[in-house]
Amino acid sequence: MAGARDVKRRIRSVENTRQITRTMELVATSKLKRATDRVRAARPYSEALSAIVSSLHAPEYAEALPVLRQPERIRRAAVLLMTANRGLAGAFNANLIREGRQLLERLRADGVEVDLHLAGRKGLAYFRFRGEAIASSRIDISDDPTVGDAEGLSGSLREAFEAGGIDAVYLISSEFRSAMSTPPRMLQLLPLQPSEGALSAGAFILSPSAVGVLRDLIPLYLRNMVYRALVENAAAEQGARRTAMKNATDNAGDMIEHLTRTYNRARQAQITQEIAEIVGGAEGVG
Amino acid sequence: MSRLTVKVVTPERVLFEGEAASLVAPAWDGKVGVLPSHAPFLTLLGEGEVDVDLVDGGSARHPVSGGVLKVLADEVIVLTESGRPTSSD
Structure with a gap:
């Protein structure tokens, strides 16, 4: 006995x-509060900028702006996968990694070559263990991501797309619905989805011109998409950790x-x- | 009297939101002034300060560097990367 x-x-x-x-639950709860505030505070800029960009851009500008090109066939794509730097957050990292793996398989089945870009220690550890070729990785992004972090991730991908080295950019990160619900989400950053052209160039006085405005705004737009994903992912991580620790x-x-x-x-x-x-x-x- | 609704927004947060009588912003090619009933307008911004004349007589200044200003139906949105307020009255 x-x-x-x-x-x-x-x-x-x-x-x-x-x-x-x-203790970890309490720490995550307090970090979650701050992270949620950041998600909320980032929304107005993101929404306003998305509205402007999506209403302005039209396929005919692609000649002047290579970032708008719509490749007929995708030969090479970049996948940017965000995970957390730390574990003990339930299935948070596992879900993201699974989503990433599935996308890789899907793209490869279509004969697309894939460059894998990783943000977060957990994703890096997994794909390194699997022996995947990793195009770039970042493990220095904190719980409080900055616009500079986003530029570091989006800038080189945009340039590679403009130069024709890659034909598509996909982003996988967690959607922050609530602390309890943080499903992984796949976004296509590039090529940009053709817009409905709700805000036609004729309705606005544009200075310097539609192309001129887009040339400046699209890099900001892409960077902001990545920034938002980073901020949401950070909040989702804390939410998942709090739930797991509870x-x-x-x-x-x-x-x-x-x-x-x-x-x-x-x-x-x-x-x-x-x-x-x-x-x-x-x-x-x- | 008609007024402008002005928002100055950075990626991280909304810096300023309020009613204004007019504003002057540093566009990419020189300063532009916006009064109520302005035509729909979209311009890139350069370096400088957005100067908002508040309805109560005060003014708010926000330094900007790059970004965009949009005017539609007396709503002005300034999207910019930097914009610490320098003074409030």
Whole structure:
């Protein structure tokens, strides 16, 4: 029989674990709050800029602006996959990596060569272990991503697309719906989706010109798409971690309750046995 | 009297939001002024300060470098990368 002392030791160990998971839950909760504020604060710029760009750009500008080109066939594509730098966030990283792997398989099945760009230590560790060729990787992006981080990721991809080295850019990151719901999401950054042209050039006075405005705004737009993805991904990571740590803390509580019952039973059995022995001994003497 | 609704927005946050009588912004080719009932207008910005004349008489200045200014139906949106306010009155 597992002695009462062994059970006691296990209870203490689970209590220590619960202390750690509870602390991580609290840390994630406070980081989540700040990250959510950042997501919200980033929305107005992103929405206004997207509206302007999507309403202005038209396929006929592609001659003047290589960033607008619509390749007929995609021969080579870049995949930018964002993960967290740290684990212990439930299935957060695993979901992103799976989404990335599926996209790689899909593209390769269509005969597309893929450049893999990774942001986040977890994705890097996985694809390095799998022996994938990695075109670039970043593991220095903090919980508080900056526009500069986004430029570092988007700038070179845009240039490669303009030069014709790649024909498409895909972005995989987590969508931040709520702390409980952070599904992975795939976005096509380039080529830009042809717009409906709601805001025709005729309706606005454009300075210097539609092409001139787009030449400046499209790089900002692409960078902002990446920036938003970084900010949302950071918030989603904290949300996923909080959920995972809350579950772990609850499970530890259940386990302690169960072990405490086992401990009490073991202790009671020990006492009963001791009494039985004493009574038996007394009878022997008497 | 008609007024302008002005927003100055950076990728990180909304810097300024309020009612204004007019504003002057540094467009890429020189300063432009915007008054209520302006025609729909979209221009790239250069370096300088967006100077907003508030309805209560004060003014707000925001340095900008690059970005875009959009005017539509008395709503002015300034999208810019940098824009720390320098003074409030």
